[in-house]
Amino acid sequence: MSQVNLLPPELRERQRVRRTTSLVVLGGIVVIALVGVFYFLQTQRLSAVEGDLAAQEDRNAQLQAQIADLEQFADLQAQLAERQQLLATLFVNEVSWSAALLDISRVIPDSSYLTSLTGQITPPTLAAPGTTETTLIGNMSFQGVARETETISTWLTRLEQIQGWVNPWVSSAQEDAAFSRIYTFSSGLDLSVDAGTERGRGVQP
Numbered sequence: 001m002s003q004v005n006l007l008p009p010e011l012r013e014r015q016r017v018r019r020t021t022s023l024v025v026l027g028g029i030v031v032i033a034l035v036g037v038f039y040f041l042q043t044q045r046l047s048a049v050e051g052d053l054a055a056q057e058d059r060n061a062q063l064q065a066q067i068a069d070l071e072q073f074a075d076l077q078a079q080l081a082e083r084q085q086l087l088a089t090l091f092v093n094e095v096s097w098s099a100a101l102l103d104i105s106r107v108i109p110d111s112s113y114l115t116s117l118t119g120q121i122t123p124p125t126l127a128a129p130g131t132t133e134t135t136l137i138g139n140m141s142f143q144g145v146a147r148e149t150e151t152i153s154t155w156l157t158r159l160e161q162i163q164g165w166v167n168p169w170v171s172s173a174q175e176d177a178a179f180s181r182i183y184t185f186s187s188g189l190d191l192s193v194d195a196g197t198e199r200g201r202g203v204q205p
Contacts, residue, residue, distance in 0.1 A: 093121050093137040094200030095191060100140070103165075107158035112146035121191075136166075137196060141188035148181050149173065156187065164195025 097119060108114065121138040146152045152173055159168040166189065173185040193201055 092200060093193070094197045095119070095121060095138060095195055096197050100195075103162045107155075107161065108144075109146065109151045109154050109158070111148070111151050112144055112155060114142055114144040116143040117141075119191075135193050136190045137193055137200075138191040139188060140165075140191065141186070143186055144184075145176075146173075146183050146185055149183065152183060152185050152187070159187075159189050162195075164192045165189050166192050 100119065101117075104114070104117070117140065119138065119140045122136070144155075146155065152170060156168045156170060159165055168187065168189040170185055170187045173183045176182045176184060
């Protein structure tokens with residue numbers, strides 16, 4: 001059995017347009033709703049990012065404040081290093097003369113005595129390439145009186161026993177009177193780096 005639409009064509013056209021319009025309006029509403037949801041989500045995300053950025057800026061400000069507080073200690077450490085370097089320069093090749101006098105009192109022969117002693121520090125002399133010569137930092141010279149030449153020889157031998165005292169020599173030995181066997185002598189030695197104090201050798205305590 002067939003159905004016959006008795007509605008006029010104009011009315012049918014109006015119904016079709018109304019349905020199409022409804023579908024378009026519904027689609028528009030759906031699109032607007034989706035855009036609204038997307039905008040809401042993006043707003044929430046932007047708010048979270050801004051919150052993280054603000055927290056990081058606060059953290060950076062705190063770190064900058066801590067760095068500013070610590071800069072004074074960095075300056076103090078730099079000043080300390082500079083002063084330590086200055087002290088190391090001032091004490092380079094330092095020799096303990098009190099210890100040197102004590103060593104002399106231990107090695108000088110009983111039958112002799114010193115009338116004068118001179119010690120000085122000089123700029124270090126580097127050993128020549130290919131040699132075993134020790135670096136020298138100074139020297140000591142002596143004037144003294146000894147009984148017999150064997151005593152002077154003993155004096156020279158004992159001087160070499162002190163650490164850092166090298167190349168001992170006698171420049172002159174003159175008998176005070178004929179057959180007196182009493183000699184006035186002049187001698188000396190070089191000081192190597194081993195004769196210096198620990199800070200003079202750059203040894204850290």
